[in-house]
Amino acid sequence: MVNLTINGRIVQAKEGEMLLTVLRREKIDVPALCHHEAVEPFGACRLCTVEITKEDWNGYSNYVTSCLYPVEEGLIVSTHSPKVNELRKTILDLFLARHPNSPEIRQLAADYGVFKTSYETVVDGNNCILCAICTRICDTMGFHAISTVGRGHGKEVAPPLHQVPPDCVGCLACALNCPTHYIEYTFDNNYLTIWDKKFELMVCSRCGKKTITKEFAEYLSKHRDIPFSYFEICDECHRKELAATMGQITSWEREA
Ligand code: FES
Structure with missing residues (x-):
């Protein structure tokens, strides 16, 4: 374990942990627009910057992005100096x-x-603030359907060659995790459209609720070894089915 002082309070952290993770755990509110727990830190927005020093630094202090700075023994951190x-x-x-x-x-x-x-x-x-949460999440999910393109002022997030992305399965991870809600998508009856690509939605065979896209279900079935039939029933109906089964087992146990 590592001991550090944050805003005058002694805090313990695990060796190798990033400072921002500790700040979040300690419920210290530091803005962090390009941070997402599901992907590696990126250091794009610089908003999570904090001031650090140590007792033997003779009054010298430094400014670091807390999302990319691993904790150190004896670190003294000011988050809102x-x-x-x-x-x-x-x-x-x-x-x-x-x-x-x-x-x-x-x-x-x-x-x-x-x-x-x-x-x-x-x-x-x-x-779009170019935080790249969308592209990093897409890469982490294994799709690589979008990326940042262009340079300088013209840099943007887009599918390859600005065309309909062949690898997108309509999982919506990019849009739902965009901190500024920049990525647009629309639902129209049984279809979802995102990045100009139209996807058919799965419909629960029990209650008729629309769930994930057919392409996403096919992907999960192929790569995560989940039977495709699992996606023909929505989560809620799966839970109801499980509750009914558990109830049945309990009643059998009572009768035995
Ligand atoms: S969260 Fe954006 S630079 Fe750290």
Whole structure:
């Protein structure tokens, strides 16, 4: 175990743990727009920056992204020192210039007292903050259907060659985990459309509820060794079936 001091409080952490993981566990609120527990840290948004020092650093301190910084014995961490807050304000000011219409960015900036950007606003800016949570999750799931393309100001998230992504199975992991809700999708009767690709939805054979896409069910069946028939019943009906079976077993046990 490693002992460190966070905002004046001594805290224990596991060796090799990232600082942000410890902050989250200690319920210390630090903004972290590009962080997601399911994927490796990336260090894109810089908002999780904290101030660190040690007793033998002779008053010297450093600024590190907590999502990428492993804990160390004797580390003294300030998550909201005046300098850290100032740094976050500048980052949010820049975010606001690029994404003035994002409710999430506006709210976060307002939390830090930034209500209007001091930089020139990019008029055609969209709400993608290039945190790459979507592409990293897609890669982790094994699909590699989207990636970041282009460079500099024109960098964006898109399918290969901006065409309908052949490897997308419509799992929605990208859209549902996007911190700024940039990735659009629509449901229309028995179909889901995302990245301009239309997917047929599975329909529960018991209650008629629409569940995951057929392509996602086929993928899970093939790669996770789950019988395809499992996806012909929704989770709720599976649970009801299990409860009924358990009830039956209990009544048999009582009768025996
Ligand atoms: S969460 Fe650490 S840099 Fe974005």
